[in-house]
Amino acid sequence: PLSEQEKQTKPMPGETDPKDAFIKARMFASQAKARQKKNR
Secondary structure (H helix, E strand, O other): OOOHHHHHHOOOOOOOOHHHHHHHHHHHHHHHHHHHHHHO
16 A cells, blocks of 8 residues: 555656656655654
């Protein structure tokens, strides 16, 4: 099962704008990086 955040980053069936998907992927990656720093 996907987490809520993963659902948000996966493009929806009608969402084919690559720029939008790229921005979401970058946001998700930076959030994951910030989370790793917190855990250390």
